[in-house]
Amino acid sequence: DAKTTQPPSMDCAEGRAANLPCNHSTISGNEYVYWYRQIHSQGPQYIIHGLKNNETNEMASLIITEDRKSSTLILPHATLRDTAVYYCIVSVYGSSNTGKLIFGQGTTLQVKP
Amino acid sequence: DTGVSQDPRHKITKRGQNVTFRCDPISEHNRLYWYRQTLGQGPEFLTYFQNEAQLEKSRLLSDRFSAERPKGSFSTLEIQRTEQGDSAMYLCASSFPAGRGYTFGSGTRLTVV
Numbered sequence: 001d002a003k004t005t006q007p008p009s010m011d012c013a014e015g016r017a018a019n020l021p022c023n024h025s026t027i028s029g030n031e032y033v034y035w036y037r038q039i040h041s042q043g044p045q046y047i048i049h050g051l052k053n054n055e056t057n058e059m060a061s062l063i064i065t066e067d068r069k070s071s072t073l074i075l076p077h078a079t080l081r082d083t084a085v086y087y088c089i090v091s092v093y094g095s096s097n098t099g100k101l102i103f104g105q106g107t108t109l110q111v112k113p
Numbered sequence: 114d115t116g117v118s119q120d121p122r123h124k125i126t127k128r129g130q131n132v133t134f135r136c137d138p139i140s141e142h143n144r145l146y147w148y149r150q151t152l153g154q155g156p157e158f159l160t161y162f163q164n165e166a167q168l169e170k171s172r173l174l175s176d177r178f179s180a181e182r183p184k185g186s187f188s189t190l191e192i193q194r195t196e197q198g199d200s201a202m203y204l205c206a207s208s209f210p211a212g213r214g215y216t217f218g219s220g221t222r223l224t225v226v
Contacts, residue, residue, distance in 0.1 A: 002155070014124050033215065036214075036215075037152055041219075042219055042220075043117075043204050043206070043217030043218050043219050043220050044156065044204070044206075044215075045217070046213075046214030046216065046219045049213070071130030071183060085155075087126075087155060091181060098161050098168065099144060099146075099161070100146065100158045100161055100169065101156075101158065101215070102156070102158065104155055105154070107153055107196045110122060
């Protein structure tokens with residue numbers, strides 16, 4: 001079973017920031033938080049990952065709480081092309097591990113004009 | 114490099130027939146994964162290769178399923194005696210060992226009639 005809990009759906013106005021929450025209260029010390037998204041009929045796309053520090057890349061920012069029990073993915077200026085299912089996943093990182101991902105149901109983000 | 118390629122994109126087969134899917138990963142990636150995704154659900158892990166070695170198989174991978182990765186390059190997933198319950202999107206992904214993030218292919222959509 002997935003170790004994360006996400007709201008099933010969210011709406012966001014185009015041009016505004018989209019803040020997608022994720023709860024992972026049972027996360028282990030060696031597990032990272034990963035975010036992927038899946039646009040209809042395509043394979044999932046990696047967005048960002050982090051351990052305990054906030055992370056930012058060209059796609060998004062990841063804010064992880066100090067106790068690591070929850071996180072928020074931020075899309076700073078959502079566009080219609082960001083409409084997708086967003087998956088929050090916790091997984092062990094490193095060459096000695098399988099690295100398999102356990103997907104939940106994700107959050108369907110609808111960006112509206 | 115154009116990413117992870119999967120062939121075919123769509124496959125319709127009659128129940129009881131055998132089907133084979135191919136995945137060409139990113140050439141520098143030594144890890145390769147197969148996932149299955151049914152409608153409305155997140156992807157489910159099937160199996161994992163590191164180079165040519167198949168290191169983990171999900172219990173979802175019944176004895177009708179077999180996967181290979183000869184020479185640690187492309188991979189094939191074969192389903193024998195297909196059943197209607199096998200209808201799904203079959204996704205392939207590859208990654209570096211450090212687990213930075215997967216690159217998924219666009220998937221093969223299988224319909225068993």
